[in-house]
Amino acid sequence: MDTQKTxxxxxxxxxxxxxxxxxxxxxxxKGFAATxxxxxAERVGVTKGTVYVYFKDKEALxxxxxxxxxxxxxxxxxxxxLDPATSCRDQLLTFLKEFYRIVANDRKSREIxxxxxxxxxxxxxxxxxxxxxxxxxxxxxLQGIVKQGILTGEFRESNVxxxxxxxxxPSLLMTIWSLMFExxxxxxxxxxVAADLDLLMHGLxxxxxxxxxxxxxxxxxxxx
Amino acid sequence: MDTQKTxxxxxxxxxxxxxxxxxxxxxxxKGFAATxxxxxAERVGVTKGTVYVYFKDKEALxxxxxxxxxxxxxxxxxxxxLDPATSCRDQLLTFLKEFYRIVANDRKSREIxxxxxxxxxxxxxxxxxxxxxxxxxxxxxLQGIVKQGILTGEFRESNVxxxxxxxxxPSLLMTIWSLMFExxxxxxxxxxVAADLDLLMHGLxxxxxxxxxxxxxxxxxxxx
Amino acid sequence: MDTQKTxxxxxxxxxxxxxxxxxxxxxxxKGFAATxxxxxAERVGVTKGTVYVYFKDKEALxxxxxxxxxxxxxxxxxxxxLDPATSCRDQLLTFLKEFYRIVANDRKSREIxxxxxxxxxxxxxxxxxxxxxxxxxxxxxLQGIVKQGILTGEFRESNVxxxxxxxxxPSLLMTIWSLMFExxxxxxxxxxVAADLDLLMHGLxxxxxxxxxxxxxxxxxxxx
Amino acid sequence: MDTQKTxxxxxxxxxxxxxxxxxxxxxxxKGFAATxxxxxAERVGVTKGTVYVYFKDKEALxxxxxxxxxxxxxxxxxxxxLDPATSCRDQLLTFLKEFYRIVANDRKSREIxxxxxxxxxxxxxxxxxxxxxxxxxxxxxLQGIVKQGILTGEFRESNVxxxxxxxxxPSLLMTIWSLMFExxxxxxxxxxVAADLDLLMHGLxxxxxxxxxxxxxxxxxxxx
DNA sequence: TATGAATGAGCGTTCATTCAT
DNA sequence: TATGAATGAACGCTCATTCAT
Numbered sequence: 020m021d022t023q024k025t026x027x028x029x030x031x032x033x034x035x036x037x038x039x040x041x042x043x044x045x046x047x048x049k050g051f052a053a054t055x056x057x058x059x060a061e062r063v064g065v066t067k068g069t070v071y072v073y074f075k076d077k078e079a080l081x082x083x084x085x086x087x088x089x090x091x092x093x094x095x096x097x098x099x100x101l102d103p104a105t106s107c108r109d110q111l112l113t114f115l116k117e118f119y120r121i122v123a124n125d126r127k128s129r130e131i132x133x134x135x136x137x138x139x140x141x142x143x144x145x146x147x148x149x150x151x152x153x154x155x156x157x158x159x160x161l162q163g164i165v166k167q168g169i170l171t172g173e174f175r176e177s178n179v180x181x182x183x184x185x186x187x188x189p190s191l192l193m194t195i196w197s198l199m200f201e202x203x204x205x206x207x208x209x210x211x212v213a214a215d216l217d218l219l220m221h222g223l224x225x226x227x228x229x230x231x232x233x234x235x236x237x238x239x240x241x242x243x
Numbered sequence: 244m245d246t247q248k249t250x251x252x253x254x255x256x257x258x259x260x261x262x263x264x265x266x267x268x269x270x271x272x273k274g275f276a277a278t279x280x281x282x283x284a285e286r287v288g289v290t291k292g293t294v295y296v297y298f299k300d301k302e303a304l305x306x307x308x309x310x311x312x313x314x315x316x317x318x319x320x321x322x323x324x325l326d327p328a329t330s331c332r333d334q335l336l337t338f339l340k341e342f343y344r345i346v347a348n349d350r351k352s353r354e355i356x357x358x359x360x361x362x363x364x365x366x367x368x369x370x371x372x373x374x375x376x377x378x379x380x381x382x383x384x385l386q387g388i389v390k391q392g393i394l395t396g397e398f399r400e401s402n403v404x405x406x407x408x409x410x411x412x413p414s415l416l417m418t419i420w421s422l423m424f425e426x427x428x429x430x431x432x433x434x435x436v437a438a439d440l441d442l443l444m445h446g447l448x449x450x451x452x453x454x455x456x457x458x459x460x461x462x463x464x465x466x467x
Numbered sequence: 468m469d470t471q472k473t474x475x476x477x478x479x480x481x482x483x484x485x486x487x488x489x490x491x492x493x494x495x496x497k498g499f500a501a502t503x504x505x506x507x508a509e510r511v512g513v514t515k516g517t518v519y520v521y522f523k524d525k526e527a528l529x530x531x532x533x534x535x536x537x538x539x540x541x542x543x544x545x546x547x548x549l550d551p552a553t554s555c556r557d558q559l560l561t562f563l564k565e566f567y568r569i570v571a572n573d574r575k576s577r578e579i580x581x582x583x584x585x586x587x588x589x590x591x592x593x594x595x596x597x598x599x600x601x602x603x604x605x606x607x608x609l610q611g612i613v614k615q616g617i618l619t620g621e622f623r624e625s626n627v628x629x630x631x632x633x634x635x636x637p638s639l640l641m642t643i644w645s646l647m648f649e650x651x652x653x654x655x656x657x658x659x660v661a662a663d664l665d666l667l668m669h670g671l672x673x674x675x676x677x678x679x680x681x682x683x684x685x686x687x688x689x690x691x
Numbered sequence: 692m693d694t695q696k697t698x699x700x701x702x703x704x705x706x707x708x709x710x711x712x713x714x715x716x717x718x719x720x721k722g723f724a725a726t727x728x729x730x731x732a733e734r735v736g737v738t739k740g741t742v743y744v745y746f747k748d749k750e751a752l753x754x755x756x757x758x759x760x761x762x763x764x765x766x767x768x769x770x771x772x773l774d775p776a777t778s779c780r781d782q783l784l785t786f787l788k789e790f791y792r793i794v795a796n797d798r799k800s801r802e803i804x805x806x807x808x809x810x811x812x813x814x815x816x817x818x819x820x821x822x823x824x825x826x827x828x829x830x831x832x833l834q835g836i837v838k839q840g841i842l843t844g845e846f847r848e849s850n851v852x853x854x855x856x857x858x859x860x861p862s863l864l865m866t867i868w869s870l871m872f873e874x875x876x877x878x879x880x881x882x883x884v885a886a887d888l889d890l891l892m893h894g895l896x897x898x899x900x901x902x903x904x905x906x907x908x909x910x911x912x913x914x915x
Numbered sequence: 916t917a918t919g920a921a922t923g924a925g926c927g928t929t930c931a932t933t934c935a936t
Numbered sequence: 937t938a939t940g941a942a943t944g945a946a947c948g949c950t951c952a953t954t955c956a957t
Contacts (some may be wrong), residue, residue: 034920050361052276056948066922071949136422137274137361146423175445178438182431184420185438188412191419196408198360199370207406214402214409221399222446278932290941292933301931439954482941498809500724504927513887514943519928542839584870585809594871623893626886630879633886636860643863644856646808647818655854662850662857669847670894706916728952740918740954749952 035073035083042084047130051138053082078142085134085145092128093152095121101160106225107168112216113162113184119212122194129194158183173176174223178210189215259297259307261287266308272352275305275362287351302366309369316352316375319345325384331392332448336440338385339410343436346414353418382407389447398447413439483521483531490532495578499529499586499633526590533582533593540576541600543569549608555616556672560664562609563634567660570642579640606631613671622671637663707755709735714756719802723753723810750814757806757817764800765824767793773832779840783808783895784888786833787858791884801866830855837895846895856868861887 041062045054056077059069077162099117101110122128131149132138139146159184169175179185196206265286269278280301281291298304323341325334346352355373363370385407392398403409414434420430489510493502504525506516522528547565549558570576579597587594609631618621627633637659644654713734717726728749746752771789773782793876794800803821811818833855840846851857861883868878 048364050274050276052274053365055946058411067948068922068950069920072920088414097944130446132419133360136357136419139423140272141277150424150428177441177445178434179442182435182438184416185413185435185442188414188416189409189437192408193413195356195360195415195419199363200374204374210402211409212401212404214406215412217401218403218443218446220446221401221448222442222444279929291931291940294933296937404952496812498722498724500722501813503925515927516929516943518793520941524848525927548955580867581808584805584867587871588720589725598872598876625889625893626882627890630883630886632864633883633890636862636864636887637857639867640856640860643804643808643867647811648822652822658850659854659857661861662854664892665849666851666857666891668894669849669896670890670892672893674751729951738918739952741916743953744916 034063034065034069038065038073038080039084039087042080043088043127043130046081046084046138047133051077051141055215056080080137082142082145085131085142086148087130087195088127088134089145089152090148091125092121092131095125095128096157098152101164105170107164107173108220110164111161111168111186111223112220115190115213115216116220118157118187119190119193119208122190123208129197132191132194133198154184157187161186168223172225175225177223179223186219210241258287258289258293259313262289262294262297262304263308263311266304267312267351268355270305270308270362271357275301275365280304286350290400305362306366306369309366310372312351312355312358313369313373315349316345316355316373319349319352320381325388329397331388331397332444334388334443335385335392335410335447338388339414339440339443340436341419342381342411343414343439344434346418347432347436353421355417356418367370374439378408383412385410392447396449399449401447403447424460481518482513486513486521487535490528491536491575491578492587494532495581498582499525499589501512505529529586530590530593533579533590536575536579537593537597537600538583539573540569540579543573543576544601544605549612555608555612555621556621556668558612559609559634559671560668562612562665563638563664564660566605566635567638567641567656568578568602570638571656577645578683580639580642581646586619588688590635601631603634605635609634616671620673625671627671634667706735706737706741710737710742710745710752711756711759715750715760715799715802718753718756718810719805723749723813730750732797753810754814754817757803757814758801758820760799760806761817761821761824763797764766764793764803764821767800768825768829769795773836779836779845780892780896782836783833783840783858786893787888787891788857788884789864790829790864791862791880794862795880801869804863804866805870826856831857833858840895844897847897849895853894858891 029219031092038059040085041059042054044062045059048054049195054077056070059080060067060070070080074083096118099114103110105113133151162180165174165180165183169180193206193208193211196204199207261389262283265283266278268286269283272278278301280294283290283304284294287293294304298307309380320342325337327334329337348355359373372437376409384405389398389404393400417430417435420428424430486507489507490502492510493507500526504518507528508515508518511517518528522531530618544566549561551558553561554671555600558684583597585593610628613628613631617624617628641656641659644652648654710731713731714726716734717731726749728742731752732739732742735741742752746755768790771786773785775782775787796817807818807821834852837846837852837855841848841852865878865880865883869874872878
């Protein structure tokens, strides 16, 4: 009994991170408005007041949460390394497969999208940040590869070179599927990725049906 | 007096619909939890209590709202008529262009996605309904066209025939873009649609690059 | 039981006034910060929420309360009628006796001072209002009488003609006494007023000690 | 190291006093309820917990604060020395001028009044103490002078001899003025004191208008 | 002695919902 | 059918207080 009551753990350093993780789960599950600060605290095993020791208010907590998960994604994207010595086709494949890997394995990177759509109007800064730090740079990279591929003769010319965002379409669908149906409806990621890449490569290629069987996408441990 | 009463009657009969429209705007703007019943009422020009005359509670109102907008989409999809006498390629193009037309011109059909992601957990029935009435049937239709096209030799065999949902990827991206950035960031729909269809047709086609310039997508009056 | 529960009284018109009265009592007893909105509501016999039907927040309620009581005082002061046909001495006596009457009989007019001192920093507008609507005009009136009295030879010249606020000193002391000691310490108002006026008249008079016994001040029913 | 320790020691010894001073400023500015212990601590440059090392709780801190400032006043009043060899008129003048000097120069002695009115109900002991240690004895002294003056024939008989508190009226008005309007509205203390004493002396005197020009009151360095 | 992380009771405020009219 | 005054549960946030260090 005594020990119970005295269990006021002291760990200033780890607390913010713990709270941020808990907050992420709650915000993602209920949305900003329906999330109770107390539930977040409970998840961490502290009381309401503790949350306010580290965050000014619920909005600041949400903002920090969004930055926190955003960082994950930005970092992961930055770590997609493309070897300029390889063909543009390979670079494109690598980029997209890596992106699929991220999105398939990391639930956080998927839930970001939900936050974006659900709370973007209340937190426009969050949307801007993701546009500037994730979407725009990624599109630039993709566009670079496509344009280069046209120069080398690997890819045919088409409107795609000015619309690189289109490459994110299929992975987005997979993400949305995951967010909407969760564990309830099965989705064969590997075949889906294969279909996407196969379709894409054939769509972009200069030559007819090159025999480029799509490389296996990474297995998802995250239970998409 | 007569007109008065007639107006009143007409008013009464249309009330639920007016409320549903207002509710849609509010729910879409703020989300379920952050939406105030009073704001919905105000939009219609009635008082809070009136809303409760027609709807049991806020949840019922949301549910009805979701059904209401869903109906729009379901109906629109049902009206995509495909001529079996035309080529599979044309049928596919027609289907996708019609879908783009719907999604580009009708903000409601886009906002549904937001509701789905933001409130799907609270209203799983809504998600199921859309899966059953929109997504699944559409995928079946698409799959049918693809399979048929393979039989006729128009399309090559690929994983795509089992993953028809992939066709929705690019239009989904456009939708998400619209939902996230709204008027703030320009998006050239026509070229985007062209790029999508062009890429797709080349990706699916058996023969190299037949001269199938993508038909102009419908102009959007909706200001995506 | 049923009647109890159904006793949702409906009286939009009288509510604000009732609440203002209750708020006054609470604010005066506990101060702004320590007053609970719920206690105010309870005093009226409604619930917390009802208060917010009529007042935006606690500050607005305080402000309205202050205006409400202030009005009492301003009106009462305006109704002090001085007959210009009478001597300046009589006019001065009348004014002061009337003021004593107000302050002695009306607890509200006394408690205003408490609010002023206790909450003036938080509600500077309230202080300004009282200065402009009560203090300054009253001083002007008093100064007018004194100056006139000097012209007519009733009063001798002195610094007092430029410091009419000094006339409020003794009544202020009585007020403070009341606010501080309430029922606990006896205070003989009548003799106090007599002493004040007597001292004043002798202090102002040109001639020695004219036989001006101070008129009895009004009996206080308010239990100062 | 030595200086360090000495400083520390000195620091420790003076801590309660420092806290009391800080507490006074905060309580006076915000009132008891609205004052945050943390703000007091911050003023001293320590943390919240430290305050609780020296004071049991906020109430105890307030109580100590009130005693502390009260002591100032009590001591100052005790130091008003009256020469029994001088005339009663002079003694009365001396007393009042000294009191004006205290009140005009020492903000604390004025703010006490605010605490008294604002928090008197919560801390009745504070009020009693001031009554017993300041007000009552002062009135006794004043009454003594007046009665003596009547015996010596300096003062005429009047109700004032039983109502010595009236002498505090004008200085109270000055105090209230200061508390309410602070620096915002000018107040000419010297002329005000002159007017008060002049009026008083004429009011009390047996003989007509003795040529007793009021001695200059002490200049106020406190910026009333 | 001093700290500051943690607590939790408490209060202001909101808003879905009810119900008498 | 429509109103809107009233309700009261719920939640964000504050802050006095505690206590292990």
